[in-house]
Amino acid sequence: MKFWGVRLLSFVLAFGFVYGLDVVTQTAFPNLYRLAVLAGLYVTLAVSLNLINGITGQFSIGHAAFYMIGAYAAGFVSQHMYASQPLGPVLWLVVMMAVGAVFAAIAGIVVGLPSLRLRGDYLAIVTLGFGEIMRIVVQNVDPLGGAYGLNVKPFGEPPKILWLVWLLAVLCIAVCRNLLKTSHGLPFIAVREDEVASAAMGVKTSSVKVTAFVIGSAFAGAAGALLAHSETFISPDTFKMDVSFIILTMVVLGGTGSITGSIMAAVALFAIPEWLRTMQVMIPGSSIVAGILAVGIMVSGFRWVQNNYHESVSKRIGAYLACVVGAAVAAVVLSFVLAFIPQLAQQRLDVAMLRMVIFSMVLIILMLLRPQGVFAHHEFSWDWLSKVLRARKGVTA
Amino acid sequence: MNETVLTLTNATIRFGGLVAVNNVSFSLQKGDLFGLIGPNGAGKTTCFNLITGVYRPTSGVIDFKGQNIGGLPPAKIATLGICRTFQNIRLFPALSVLENVVVGAFLRHTTSLASALCYLPPSIKETRALRQEAFELLEVMDLSDVASVRSADLPYGKQRRLEIARAMATQPELILLDEPAAGMNQKEKEDLQSTVRRIRDDFGKTVLLIEHDMRFVMGLCERIFVLDHGEEIAQGPPEAIRNDPKVIEAYLGEAV
Ligand SMILES: Nc1ncnc2c1ncn2[C@@H]1O[C@H](COP(=O)(O)OP(=O)(O)O)[C@@H](O)[C@H]1O
Ligand SMILES: [Mg+2]
Numbered sequence: 001m002k003f004w005g006v007r008l009l010s011f012v013l014a015f016g017f018v019y020g021l022d023v024v025t026q027t028a029f030p031n032l033y034r035l036a037v038l039a040g041l042y043v044t045l046a047v048s049l050n051l052i053n054g055i056t057g058q059f060s061i062g063h064a065a066f067y068m069i070g071a072y073a074a075g076f077v078s079q080h081m082y083a084s085q086p087l088g089p090v091l092w093l094v095v096m097m098a099v100g101a102v103f104a105a106i107a108g109i110v111v112g113l114p115s116l117r118l119r120g121d122y123l124a125i126v127t128l129g130f131g132e133i134m135r136i137v138v139q140n141v142d143p144l145g146g147a148y149g150l151n152v153k154p155f156g157e158p159p160k161i162l163w164l165v166w167l168l169a170v171l172c173i174a175v176c177r178n179l180l181k182t183s184h185g186l187p188f189i190a191v192r193e194d195e196v197a198s199a200a201m202g203v204k205t206s207s208v209k210v211t212a213f214v215i216g217s218a219f220a221g222a223a224g225a226l227l228a229h230s231e232t233f234i235s236p237d238t239f240k241m242d243v244s245f246i247i248l249t250m251v252v253l254g255g256t257g258s259i260t261g262s263i264m265a266a267v268a269l270f271a272i273p274e275w276l277r278t279m280q281v282m283i284p285g286s287s288i289v290a291g292i293l294a295v296g297i298m299v300s301g302f303r304w305v306q307n308n309y310h311e312s313v314s315k316r317i318g319a320y321l322a323c324v325v326g327a328a329v330a331a332v333v334l335s336f337v338l339a340f341i342p343q344l345a346q347q348r349l350d351v352a353m354l355r356m357v358i359f360s361m362v363l364i365i366l367m368l369l370r371p372q373g374v375f376a377h378h379e380f381s382w383d384w385l386s387k388v389l390r391a392r393k394g395v396t397a
Numbered sequence: 398m399n400e401t402v403l404t405l406t407n408a409t410i411r412f413g414g415l416v417a418v419n420n421v422s423f424s425l426q427k428g429d430l431f432g433l434i435g436p437n438g439a440g441k442t443t444c445f446n447l448i449t450g451v452y453r454p455t456s457g458v459i460d461f462k463g464q465n466i467g468g469l470p471p472a473k474i475a476t477l478g479i480c481r482t483f484q485n486i487r488l489f490p491a492l493s494v495l496e497n498v499v500v501g502a503f504l505r506h507t508t509s510l511a512s513a514l515c516y517l518p519p520s521i522k523e524t525r526a527l528r529q530e531a532f533e534l535l536e537v538m539d540l541s542d543v544a545s546v547r548s549a550d551l552p553y554g555k556q557r558r559l560e561i562a563r564a565m566a567t568q569p570e571l572i573l574l575d576e577p578a579a580g581m582n583q584k585e586k587e588d589l590q591s592t593v594r595r596i597r598d599d600f601g602k603t604v605l606l607i608e609h610d611m612r613f614v615m616g617l618c619e620r621i622f623v624l625d626h627g628e629e630i631a632q633g634p635p636e637a638i639r640n641d642p643k644v645i646e647a648y649l650g651e652a653v
Contacts, residue, residue: 003518007516174516175514178513178514178515178516179513179514181516181521181524182513182516182520182521182523182524183499183502183503183506183513183520183523183524183527183528184503184506184508184510184513184514184520185513186492186496186499186500186503187500187503189489189491189492189496190489190492190500192491193488193489193490193491193492194487194488194489196451196471196483196487197483197487197488197489198489198500199470199471199472199475200449200451200471200475200480200481200483201475201480201500201501201503201504201563201564201566201567202472202475202476202480202501202503202504202567203472203500203503203504204472205472211510215514257491377491
């Protein structure tokens with residue numbers, strides 16, 4: 001009884017969350033609406049790739065291919081069939097998600113099969129190649145719009161589907177979390193950890209790998225279906241290799257195998273460049289150089305602290321703070337000093353233009369300081385939170 | 398009463414020019430404690446790999462309870478009832494000690510993946526039952542106090558015991574132990590001997606074990622097969638093996 005109560009409550013909470021997010025975004029931050037949609041899609045993409053890559057350990061790096069297949073399949077069907085069927089827009093979108101998922105899952109089987117023979121780098125090359133091939137194929141198929149792209153406007157206006165996007169994300173998270181919560185998740189991790197040993201324990205390694213590919217690509221396909229309808233226009237360029245790489249970066253940065261990490265990294269990595277894009281601030285070149293140097297000082301300081309302070313937590317936190325303060329002082333002093341170099345001081349640059357530089361710097365810093373990813377293999381849970389809080393209290397007391 | 402579990406008939410495997418196992422034939426009865434010995438590189442581990450399906454025999458028959466299992470996939474052979482440990486420990490490092498054992502027990506799962514993905518009560522119940530079962534095995538193997546430790550963080554001797562626990566969790570009829578005492582101290586070896594005996598006496602398993610330590614094998618096994626350069630050089634009870642001139646020659650200088 002309690003079980004079903006908790007379950008009902010989590011359903012209500014999930015629906016409340018996605019619906020609330022939709023309403024709040026529409027009323028309070030209408031110009032963030034589209035970004036919130038894309039962020040939700042990236043959460044689905046990162047969490048579903050994490051199933052293949054992080055949990056099952058199959059180094060697949062062409063996730064954008066499944067995203068594209070879902071988008072084109074659903075977009076094409078929608079464009080040709082919406083007018084001649086009785087479903088309303090929302091139900092139709094749900095059906096289109098299923099269509100995208102099915103097509104992407106079939107592609108997932110096709111890509112999953114080589115994973116039975118190939119490992120590591122070789123599988124990576126195959127998955128990446130598959131993505132590029134699919135993109136070039138689409139570019140040359142005229143009914144799909146070719147290189148120009150495909151208009152997906154079955155309802156006329158683009159539908160407001162933020163809630164549906166995030167519902168998909170929540171569903172994807174729930175599926176992965178359920179897998180890890182039950183013993184059914186263990187064979188997946190076992191395959192990642194040692195294939196020979198898992199086979200000797202009776203794990204059907206082939207079906208585990210293909211299953212991971214099918215589930216992971218199905219979610220990416222469903223996300224693609226929603227992308228096609230919310231953007232109302234897709235082209236092969238929407239799904240270039242850099243999309244695959246950004247999804248992969250989210251998984252690795254969040255901590256390979258950690259669902260929580262993938263979610264956080266997806267939102268952060270999507271939001272940071274978008275936020276920087278809106279910054280209309282001109283900065284003199286001298287300050288930029290000073291900033292880079294200061295960050296370098298801070299990172300070296302952090303690494304020094306990591307290597308030399310092991311005993312007390314409070315001392316270590318103090319040392320980290322000292323690094324931050326030191327770096328801030330260095331930034332101010334350096335930018336003042338460097339301003340005397342006229343070539344640097346007169347060169348003014350837009351932050352928005354520098355956003356990819358800043359973005360890559362953030363990635364490099366994180367990988368230097370925490371190569372196992374922000375969350376490593378940990379997951380968020382209420383137990384974990386209370387343990388951390390108790391540990392903190394223990395330190396201050 | 399004597400029921401044959403495993404029979405190798407002229408099992409042979411070639412790796413290019415090297416015949417790693419050459420015309421090997423032996424037979425295990427239910428409840429046997431059978432030792433497989435021989436100098437380094439004799440082909441003992443390769444025999445295990447043939448029996449567990451890692452390699453397909455070039456020729457010969459491997460019969461398990463009336464079925465030729467030569468060349469079947471390893472997972473299939475595990476479900477038929479043969480499980481093994483590895484000479485160069487192959488645990489699942491990131492999983493806890495308990496979870497390692499649950500992977501072994503998972504072989505007997507009955508709920509569907511779909512039910513697990515929806516987190517339905519049957520799969521939750523099954524998860525709980527498998528964990529309970531795994532924990533009981535850990536108690537038998539004296540590992541219950543480290544159940545939640547990451548298996549990679551275990552000391553060497555305990556990792557070896559965990560490998561046995563994990564194999565036992567599949568509830569095999571025949572268990573293959575590849576140098577289970579390697580790297581253990583004297584005390585640990587004695588404990589292991591009694592554990593292996595319990596596996597046979599209390600759990601009714603048939604045991605086939607490879608071991609380098611002669612005292613260990615001689616004190617434990619009732620029948621021994623000696624392999625050298627992939628070929629049989631002797632087979633019989635420990636006393637006969639100890640005095641066999643061919644065996645003494647193969648282990649030249651070593652006290653047998
Ligand atoms: N996959 C393989 N390819 C080529 N040679 C192999 C392979 N596996 C084992 N061998 C060779 O077979 C011989 C027996 O090895 P092995 O069975 O591991 O010996 P041991 O009796 O010490 O366990 C060795 O010479 C080894 O090099
Ligand atoms: Mg060996």
